[in-house]
Amino acid sequence: xxxxxxxxxxxxxxxxxxxxxxxxxxxxxxxxxxxxxxxxxxxxxxxxxxxxxxxxxxxxxxxxxxxxxxxxxxxxxxxxxxxxxxxxxxxxxxxxxxxxxxxxxxxxxxxxxxxxxxxxxxxxxxxxxxxxxxxxxxxxxxxxxxxxxxxxxxxxxxxxxxxxxxxxxxxxxxxxxxxxxxxxxxxxxxxxxxxxxxxxxxxxxxxxxxxx
Amino acid sequence: xxxxxxxxxxxxxxxxxxxxxxxxxxxxxxxxxxxxxxxxxxxxxxxxxxxxxxxxxxxxxxxxxxxxxxxxxxxxxxxxxxxxxxxxxxxxxxxxxxxxxxxxxxxxxxxxxxxxxxxxxxxxxxxxxxxxxxxxxxxxxxxxxxxxxxxxxxxxxxxxxxxxxxxxxxxxxxxxxxxxxxxxxxxxxxxxxxxxxxxxxxxxxxxxxxxx
Amino acid sequence: xxxxxxxxxxxxxxxxxxxxxxxxxxxxxxxxxxxxxxxxxxxxxxxxxxxxxxxxxxxxxxxxxxxxxxxxxxxxxxxxxxxxxxxxxxxxxxxxxxxxxxxxxxxxxxxxxxxxxxxxxxxxxxxxxxxxxxxxxxxxxxxxxxxxxxxxxxxxxxxxxxxxxxxxxxxxxxxxxxxxxxxxxxxxxxxxxxxxxxxxxxxxxxxxxxxx
Amino acid sequence: xxxxxxxxxxxxxxxxxxxxxxxxxxxxxxxxxxxxxxxxxxxxxxxxxxxxxxxxxxxxxxxxxxxxxxxxxxxxxxxxxxxxxxxxxxxxxxxxxxxxxxxxxxxxxxxxxxxxxxxxxxxxxxxxxxxxxxxxxxxxxxxxxxxxxxxxxxxxxxxxxxxxxxxxxxxxxxxxxxxxxxxxxxxxxxxxxxxxxxxxxxxxxxxxxxxx
DNA sequence: CATGAATGAGTTTTCATTCAT
DNA sequence: TATGAATGAAAACTCATTCAT
Numbered sequence: 010x011x012x013x014x015x016x017x018x019x020x021x022x023x024x025x026x027x028x029x030x031x032x033x034x035x036x037x038x039x040x041x042x043x044x045x046x047x048x049x050x051x052x053x054x055x056x057x058x059x060x061x062x063x064x065x066x067x068x069x070x071x072x073x074x075x076x077x078x079x080x081x082x083x084x085x086x087x088x089x090x091x092x093x094x095x096x097x098x099x100x101x102x103x104x105x106x107x108x109x110x111x112x113x114x115x116x117x118x119x120x121x122x123x124x125x126x127x128x129x130x131x132x133x134x135x136x137x138x139x140x141x142x143x144x145x146x147x148x149x150x151x152x153x154x155x156x157x158x159x160x161x162x163x164x165x166x167x168x169x170x171x172x173x174x175x176x177x178x179x180x181x182x183x184x185x186x187x188x189x190x191x192x193x194x195x196x197x198x199x200x201x202x203x204x205x206x207x208x209x210x211x212x213x214x215x216x217x218x219x220x221x
Numbered sequence: 222x223x224x225x226x227x228x229x230x231x232x233x234x235x236x237x238x239x240x241x242x243x244x245x246x247x248x249x250x251x252x253x254x255x256x257x258x259x260x261x262x263x264x265x266x267x268x269x270x271x272x273x274x275x276x277x278x279x280x281x282x283x284x285x286x287x288x289x290x291x292x293x294x295x296x297x298x299x300x301x302x303x304x305x306x307x308x309x310x311x312x313x314x315x316x317x318x319x320x321x322x323x324x325x326x327x328x329x330x331x332x333x334x335x336x337x338x339x340x341x342x343x344x345x346x347x348x349x350x351x352x353x354x355x356x357x358x359x360x361x362x363x364x365x366x367x368x369x370x371x372x373x374x375x376x377x378x379x380x381x382x383x384x385x386x387x388x389x390x391x392x393x394x395x396x397x398x399x400x401x402x403x404x405x406x407x408x409x410x411x412x413x414x415x416x417x418x419x420x421x422x423x424x425x426x427x428x429x430x431x432x433x
Numbered sequence: 434x435x436x437x438x439x440x441x442x443x444x445x446x447x448x449x450x451x452x453x454x455x456x457x458x459x460x461x462x463x464x465x466x467x468x469x470x471x472x473x474x475x476x477x478x479x480x481x482x483x484x485x486x487x488x489x490x491x492x493x494x495x496x497x498x499x500x501x502x503x504x505x506x507x508x509x510x511x512x513x514x515x516x517x518x519x520x521x522x523x524x525x526x527x528x529x530x531x532x533x534x535x536x537x538x539x540x541x542x543x544x545x546x547x548x549x550x551x552x553x554x555x556x557x558x559x560x561x562x563x564x565x566x567x568x569x570x571x572x573x574x575x576x577x578x579x580x581x582x583x584x585x586x587x588x589x590x591x592x593x594x595x596x597x598x599x600x601x602x603x604x605x606x607x608x609x610x611x612x613x614x615x616x617x618x619x620x621x622x623x624x625x626x627x628x629x630x631x632x633x634x635x636x637x638x639x640x641x642x643x644x645x
Numbered sequence: 646x647x648x649x650x651x652x653x654x655x656x657x658x659x660x661x662x663x664x665x666x667x668x669x670x671x672x673x674x675x676x677x678x679x680x681x682x683x684x685x686x687x688x689x690x691x692x693x694x695x696x697x698x699x700x701x702x703x704x705x706x707x708x709x710x711x712x713x714x715x716x717x718x719x720x721x722x723x724x725x726x727x728x729x730x731x732x733x734x735x736x737x738x739x740x741x742x743x744x745x746x747x748x749x750x751x752x753x754x755x756x757x758x759x760x761x762x763x764x765x766x767x768x769x770x771x772x773x774x775x776x777x778x779x780x781x782x783x784x785x786x787x788x789x790x791x792x793x794x795x796x797x798x799x800x801x802x803x804x805x806x807x808x809x810x811x812x813x814x815x816x817x818x819x820x821x822x823x824x825x826x827x828x829x830x831x832x833x834x835x836x837x838x839x840x841x842x843x844x845x846x847x848x849x850x851x852x853x854x855x856x857x
Numbered sequence: 858c859a860t861g862a863a864t865g866a867g868t869t870t871t872c873a874t875t876c877a878t
Numbered sequence: 879t880a881t882g883a884a885t886g887a888a889a890a891c892t893c894a895t896t897c898a899t
Binding site: 023058 | 861862863864865866
């Protein structure tokens with residue numbers, strides 16, 4: 010679970026609705042006009058509140074984006090947990106790979122425009138948040154690799170996990186950028202599976218290539 | 222070769238020197254203070270010219286970054302050409318993979334701070350330029366895949382090329398962000414090779430995983 | 434007694450308590466955070482009421498400070514009355530001077546931080562209220578000067594009263610600003626007495642200085 | 646001489662003119678509309694420049710007021726120096742007193758409206774600058790008291806200097822507030838002289854009053 | 858009466874760009 | 879052509895005050 014502490018507490022029900030309205034307003038502006046054009050005035054207008062109200066709940070503009078990212082990361086964390094569960098309960102390597110892939114695809118297929126704009130914001134901040142998230146993801150993958158080690162080629166687990174997560178998210182992110190619909194195609198899903206599986210497979214031919 | 226049409230009169234010698242000074246100034250500010258703090262006045266000062274002069278050679282601030290990106294992409298295009306050459310002359314798949322990888326690593330190891338800041342700028346623009354570049358890269362890879370098709374598993378070439386390029390650049394870019402030195406480690410090089418080779422290898426186990 | 438007309442319905446008991454709470458809240462915020470940081474919301478919070486309630490009893494923020502000043506001036510008025518009494522009943526000039534001085538010192542030694550912040554507020558308003566107060570003080574002093582005229586040097590009474598009051602309050606106010614504790618020192622008390630007494634004394638040497 | 650370092654250096658002649666225009670604009674707004682209504686936009690407009698220009702020369706609004714105060718204090722410092730000179734060269738106590746008084750009166754008679762508004766600003770800042778200035782003034786007075794000690798009543802010099810400066814500035818400041826013209830009247834000048842002279846005179850009757 | 862969320866005019870400040878010298 | 883002072887639109891943020899509940 011991520012922080013969310015920056016949002017003020019006016020615990021009343023009305024408050025929650027307003028906060029939601031602001032975040033939804035920001036999301037809409039991000040989607041329709043992009044990060045660069047997403048100012049506090051515009052956000053407030055779309056949210057149907059005044060700037061003053063906006064600042065009653067968020068200390069500054071950035072904190073709105075941060076909250077949006079928090080929520081995005083919460084979704085991803087949930088996906089991660091689903092992967093962990095799916096992996097823990099079975100010896101089926103294929104199931105693990107499918108779970109990992111499917112969760113990732115699902116997460117990226119939801120509201121891709123918004124995600125792209127938030128990604129731009131993250132770029133601004135040096136990707137600090139997303140980087141941390143991906144590190145946790147690496148932890149999950151590393152655990153899975155350890156568990157199934159017997160059926161995989163010999164691996165430097167942390168490095169392999171890093172490569173896997175980076176490759177997978179690299180592919181998914183770029184495809185989402187080019188055309189989010191692609192992520193729904195079975196062929197794409199299959200190829201990503203091939204990428205992951207081929208990398209860890211005992212039949213991987215690196216040994217034959219004289220790299221180094 | 223990329224555009225560069227925005228820059229006025231590269232004919233006079235004095236002019237060329239000034240343009241270079243401005244670009245170098247911008248690069249320095251980007252490296253030392255980051256994109257967010259990189260204003261025209263600061264650039265001009267570091268370049269040792271006045272803002273007025275800066276606007277004599279560049280129509281606006283963005284065009285400076287665009288030119289810097291042009292040059293970055295020129296370097297990458299050169300790397301791409303090197304890969305094409307290396308691949309065309311040989312039947313050695315390993316050599317092709319190594320060439321691809323090495324060029325990519327080399328490109329990302331040069332001036333990583335500057336590249337990160339330019340990447341932030343590109344994020345702002347929706348990665349239009351980088352995306353176009355990666356598409357060209359996909360063309361090169363697709364050609365190589367066609368050429369060596371006989372020794373690879375059956376592939377949907379365009380899709381496979383896309384996955385390969387995205388995976389590779391995804392890994393390299395993220396590692397460069399985490400720690401650029403990583404890119405110089407032989408182990409990393411080997412694992413990237415494994416990622417690429419495993420994906421296209423006829424021994425890839427996707428068929429066994431019942432993905433769809 | 435000063436106005437206080439701005440405060441609504443001091444009739445109900447509950448009301449009076451609330452008004453007191455608000456004034457006490459304001460005083461606390463003034464003391465601890467200063468005039469600049471003393472907003473209505475903060476005042477209300479410290480008073481344990483809502484902003485709405487605050488505005489039920491005070492028409493605007495200024496009126497709170499005005500009331501606080503009213504009370505300060507009431508204290509000073511009381512001090513003034515004490516001086517008047519002390520002066521009326523006796524022919525002792527020394528007693529009059531001592532009374533004047535002691536009341537003034539006592540008033541300024543009480544809650545100096547609050548007084549300083551209220552003084553800043555008064556500065557904002559052009560010192561209107563304090564000026565009026567000092568004028569009344571001048572009246573008292575003028576009366577005393579008339580009464581004891583026989584034992585003093587020849588004086589333009591209103592002007593002399595003005596000079597006396599201005600000098601005395603000028604000294605006390607500044608000392609309070611520099612260090613309120615100073616006001617408690619006997620040496621200081623003695624010097625202020627010397628200032629006042631020397632000014633009106635028949636032995637005053639102005640005549641010898643050829644000032645005009 | 647006071648700092649003035651906050652003002653940027655664009656050494657050209659044009660610059661100086663602009664800085665002067667801004668300061669004059671600020672002075673005018675202060676005089677005609679008061680500190681409270683003196684915003685950057687209004688200052689710039691009166692100065693005949695744009696806000697941007699204003700911020701080219703002053704880092705923020707406060708720095709404009711600070712510079713105005715610097716200049717005011719420079720005038721006062723000059724007055725102080727004149728007093729020092731006048732006092733050093735003579736054994737005439739009357740001359741010293743007259744010089745002190747006259748300089749003070751002259752300084753306060755120049756542009757009193759502006760001074761009052763700057764005084765309000767200083768109130769905001771806790772009178773830090775003015776306080777420091779008055780301390781220096783106390784030093785000057787203390788020196789004079791030491792020099793003429795033989796002809797004065799026994800004094801605790803630092804305390805006496807403090808009382809004298811506080812009394813004098815208190816009187817002058819308040820009179821300037823009530824009605825600046827008063828400061829020009831000979832009677833007033835005479836009474837201030839009486840205040841100062843009576844305080845230090847060997848004939849001062851404090852000893853007779855049983856204070857303490 | 859009490860509440861506190863909502864308001865929005867107003868303020869300061871920035872910075873890409875222009876243009877007179 | 880070079881200069882750098884001037885521009886001013888735009889953005890973020892504040893806070894006294896109101897009013898629906």
